[in-house]
Amino acid sequence: MNIRIIISVLFFTAILPADGLLCAQSAPTDSLFVKPGDLSNLIFQLKTIIEKNYFDKEKAASLNKILTEKFANGDFKNLSPEHTTEKITQLLRKETNDIHFKVTHFSTKAANNQQQNQAADNGGIAEIRKLKNNIGYLKWTEFRAGPDAFKKTVQALERLKGSRALIIDISNNAGGNGEAGGFMNDHLYQSKDYQQLLVKKCNGETRWHQSEVPYNNTEGPRFYKTPVYIITSKNTFSAAEYFAFIAQETGRAVILGDTTAGAGNPGQGVAFMRGGSDIGFFIFVPTCQIQTKAGKSIEAIGVIPDILLTSGDWLEETINIIGSTSAKGPGTKQSTP
Structure with a gap:
């Protein structure tokens, strides 16, 4: 599988993206729906990152099982990039009660915004x-x-x-x-x-x-x-x-x-893109707990x-x-x- 890893950035809250909590913002794409290859890659990468980086290993295993089942059932099929990433984000947050989970997308064809903040x-x-x-x-x-x-x-x-x-x-x-x-x-x-x-x-x-x-x-x-x-x-x-x-x-x-x-939980952001695709994804996964x-x-x-x-x-x-x-x-x- 030809995957290009774009960035891997650690963000730590208070002591943190993070983060600019979530620095990768959704961008318009030319595709009405996420292509099957991109969707398959998204779920694969997401499960891999959760398994490796999420601090709660029991919840990580449960999340990955749910993602596998929903992908197999076609729950994420024929959705726009915005709808796909939002649906996955809400699923992750609901199952873990962790607000820092976030999935967004970006496009190589989107305008290159270099405006200084x-x-x-x-x-x-x-x-x-x-x-x-x-x-x-x-x-x-x-x-x-x-x-x-x-x-x-x-x-x-x-x-x-x-x-x-x-x-x-x-x-x-x-x-x-x-x-x-x-x-x-x-x-x-x-x-x-x-x-x-x-x-x-x-x-x-x-x-x-x-x-x-x-x-x-x-x-x-x-x-x-x-x-x-x-x-x-x-x-x-x-x-x-x-x-x-x-x-x-x-x-x-x-x-x-x-x-x-x-x-409240700090974490790690990773962006990636499948080789030959014009759409990439940014995933933020909590890696720590603070109390x-x-x-x-x-x-x-x-x-x-x-x-x-x-x-x-x-x-x-x-x-x-x-x-x-x-x-x-x-x-x-x-x-x-």
């Missing part, structure tokens, strides 16, 4: 500004890590230095590299105890170990005593969820908005906000909530995990 250019930070009453606002849309991204993060924090309170908006953040959360946290927490909150166990491992990436950098301003307010929504995924989760569990920030997606030392997980649950935002303007609503608090306000207490 503004958030990517700014280390994943889309907007920084000072609001009324000296409230700092940071809109964070992607968790990007590395020297260039961290430099942009420090520059953003410099602009917010001296703020009375800090709003970090991750309501449209699909996650990404969890090291970004660790780097940001180093500027928010005076104590490093928060790094011990989460533990992780990955495929093939028998013991839980520390999940949070430790940082002890000296660059950038510190906000140890600044009240922090984090805005979340159902569009907050993966590593971004753990950023909010740590802040909530330690009492460092007030979480506002709506419950997050509940995509608190007490066993609390956000998988399929999400982070439930301390304050539910209900207006049409969440930012203005958050500003009003901050204004109704005392001068010190909430979000400065840092409890020990």
